Amino acid sequence: MTNWVEVCSVRDISERNMAKFTVESKDILILRTDEGFFAIDDTCTHAEVSLSEGSIKGCQIECWAHGAVFDVRDGSVVTPPASEALKTYETKIQGDGEDAVVSIKIGE
Numbered sequence: 001m002t003n004w005v006e007v008c009s010v011r012d013i014s015e016r017n018m019a020k021f022t023v024e025s026k027d028i029l030i031l032r033t034d035e036g037f038f039a040i041d042d043t044c045t046h047a048e049v050s051l052s053e054g055s056i057k058g059c060q061i062e063c064w065a066h067g068a069v070f071d072v073r074d075g076s077v078v079t080p081p082a083s084e085a086l087k088t089y090e091t092k093i094q095g096d097g098e099d100a101v102v103s104i105k106i107g108e
Contacts, residue, residue: 002107004092007039011098018061020052024106028089031072033059038072039089039104046082 005023007030013019018031020042027042029052038059042050047065054064060078062069068082075086090105 004103005106006101006103008102010100018056035059037091037102039091040072041087045084
């Protein structure tokens, strides 16, 4: 079953930044890049640590533990030591301006 879940408002995440939310018992990281909003699992597939402690540059996030880099648009590994992609979630923005709501698609 597929559900769209409202996670936050646009104003909750400043430009070129990220925030961690718990959605249906999963830690999800929402990133606001110059290309839009993206949602990924918050756990590095290599070090099993929170990516919310890492850094973002463009559409990439770097894990603070060992430097693995992922593309937040599709979860792919850009730089090892990670070899497994991150789970990503489809996002949509409903409304206008900073009052708009960021929702993610959960399920298949």
